[in-house]
Amino acid sequence: MAEQVYLAIDLGAESGRVMAGMFDGQKIRLEELHRFSNGPVNVGDTMRWDVLRLWSQIQVGLQKAAARFGQNIVSVGVDTWGVDFVLLSKTGEMLGQPYHYRDARTRGVMDLAFQRVPRAEVFANTGLQFMEINSLYQLIVMNQTNPELMGLADKFLMMPDFFHWLLSGSRVVEFTNATTSQMYHPTQRNWSVEMLRKLGLPTHMLPEVVGPGTRLGRLREDVARRAGLPRLDVVAPATHDTGAAIAAVPTDRTGSGNWAYISSGTWSLMGLELPHAVLTPRALELNVTNEGGIDGTYRLLKNIMGLWLVQECRKSFERNGSPYDYGLLAQVARDARPFRAFVNPDAPEFLAPHDMPEAMRDWCRATNQEIPDTDGGLVRCALESLALKYRMVLGWLEELSGHKVEVIHIVGGGTQNELLNQFTANATGRPVITGPVEATALGNVLVQARTSGSVGSLSQIREIVRASCTMQRYEPQNTAQWNDAYVRFCELLKQPR
Known part of the structure; x- marks a missing residue:
């Protein structure tokens, strides 16, 4: 054609x-x-x-x-x-x-x-x-x-x-x-x-x-x-950017329920694609959400603050005379000492703070943890905390859906943060497949292509994405250390393990 x-x-x-x-x-x-x-x-x-x-x-x-x-x-x-x-x-x-x-x-x-x-x-x-x-x-x-x-x-x-x-x-x-x-x-x-x-x-x-x-x-x-x-x-494509991005997840398991996604960017949207909303008392207790998807599906998901913490730290570092590109920021985080302190990425203190590093240090101080005192330590704290929050939310999603998640797909701009991708695999104990970076735009244009008659189904949309994009796989590492870190994280957030 x-x-x-x-x-x-x-x-x-x-x-x-x-x-x-x-x-x-x-x-x-x-x-x-x-x-x-x-x-x-x-x-x-x-x-x-x-x-x-x-x-x-x-x-x-x-x-x-x-x-x-x-x-x-x-x-x-x-x-x-x-x-x-x-x-x-x-x-x-x-x-x-x-x-x-x-x-x-x-x-x-x-x-x-x-x-x-x-x-x-x-x-x-x-x-x-x-x-x-x-x-x-x-x-x-x-x-x-x-x-x-x-x-x-x-x-x-x-x-x-x-x-x-x-x-x-x-x-x-x-x-x-x-x-x-x-x-x-x-x-x-x-x-x-x-x-x-x-x-x-x-x-x-x-x-x-x-x-x-x-x-x-x-x-x-x-x-x-x-x-x-x-x-x-x-x-009208899937006009919510996350809805468009999930349409372009390159899974070959459409309809199975045994894969999870993270649309990774300023926010992290972690969830499952299901045929209907989950409205149980436990879903209410966990404050999860049911958002619409392609073909009348629902996305059972949780909003997590995401790379907002890192973005705001970077702005603060620059204001204070230490400009970083994201590659260098990942390097100083990789070199920082692991598992020193954690924060709850979704704490209200981090929604719109005057200064993100100070807000993170205040949270660590209030929870009697070591206080990160370097730029790399702060960013590592943010990334480890995000990965551990993903593990917590993954457990909730499995409980609510009755499905065992076998693989996690990460799409969106956050896929370029290789350190967070690896931390996610480590923390969850599941393989992580990343890509495409431009999932939202791909989902948008491919839904339009389906409307024009050039594409037939959601499964075909995802087949086209698999054929068109480069993906990367991360296997879990150091799981024992991450399991210990998760115990500490749950105690800080006062959540059952």
């Missing part, structure tokens, strides 16, 4: 890209056409997203795509992080500058919500883990502090859906991202309207939920004209 081109607009918390996926019927190749920065913008004492600047950069990327590929482009689709959203008025005006999930306004709001709807009832109605950043709590705060703005809201669009609206005029929310909101019912497969009304939230603004692979319409005429593109199909 002639090579077809699919465009992935992939927006992350630190950067965005416009990527081209070139598919020849057997293998897929990616080419980055345009990269641009992203991140919070401080407005007064709040943190916001500059979505208009992102839209401007997306259009630059579309212009580059038109110049590079022209009529060979089949479609375009957007994936982003979860939970955040834009509110539109009836006339299509954006209501306010959208908030960043790390904004402090939601601190403590979960307890207020549970006074109206008990925690167990919220979980039964959503299947989602409890995080103060979730859309539900953002809307509760907005309804309390800015009811006039909420009263003007006609459509609630999550981040990728907002950009799809800019591209095509569609006003729907795609399934995989809807499930990150803590407002979507996992068995009724629709918005949890009754629960939302109990919480005093308006529900008229909630749009239709569509599945990954849905054709949303054609590229707006004005957007196409400015970019020099034909009026392409706009297709």
Whole structure:
């Protein structure tokens, strides 16, 4: 077949890209056409997203795509992080500058919500883990502090859906991202309207939920004209970046339940792909989450703070006159003394600290551990702690699913951290297979290819990824030492071993 081109607009918390996926019927190749920065913008004492600047950069990327590929482009689709959203008025005006999930306004709001709807009832109605950043709590705060703005809201669009609206005029929310909101019912497969009304939230603004692979319409005429593109199909991939990444896990065990994944980046999303949500009391107790996946599957997973700790340490080191690239940072961590101290990566102290190294030292001090006193020691502490948290979460996933995990696939940018990959194999006692780095973009473009009819199934998507990408395998090492470290880690976190 002639090579077809699919465009992935992939927006992350630190950067965005416009990527081209070139598919020849057997293998897929990616080419980055345009990269641009992203991140919070401080407005007064709040943190916001500059979505208009992102839209401007997306259009630059579309212009580059038109110049590079022209009529060979089949479609375009957007994936982003979860939970955040834009509110539109009836006339299509954006209501306010959208908030960043790390904004402090939601601190403590979960307890207020549970006074109206008990925690167990919220979980039964959503299947989602409890995080103060979730859309539900953002809307509760907005309804309390800015009811006039909420009263003007006609459509609630999550981040990728907002950009799809800019591209095509569609006003729907795609399934995989809807499930990150803590407002979507996992068995009724629709918005949890009754629960939302109990919480005093308006529900008229909630749009239709569509599945990954849905054709949303054609590229707006004005957007196409400015970019020099034909009026392409706009297709919703799995719009949550983790959902897209898991679609591209190169497993040959689709449907078996005996493999786990870690989508590794700023956050680590560790989970299983299952046919349905797990809503048991034990799942509620462990605060796991059920997020939507491809073909109506659910991703039973746990959010773990991830390489955020290392990223923030690196920024602090640079501010203090010690710049590192990530390769050198891994080297000084490898050379540091092992198992000196651990932190809980998910402790609230690490969500948005003023200075990550100081926050880590404070945590070690409060738990009566040795305090890491070198840059390498701090990074090693972060990486060992992440690997041990992966082991803890893996045990929870096996318990909840009844499946024994035989192999762990790591995808995403974090696969480039070879030290963490090896630590993960060591800590869990399972072989680790890494790759692809660009899992999210691959999942995005291959879901589009399936919509066009060029790919037939999820299994075929994963077969194409295996044929197209380089993977690396890590076998467990030093398991006795890691077992001893895990005992200490569980004691620190006050969890059973």
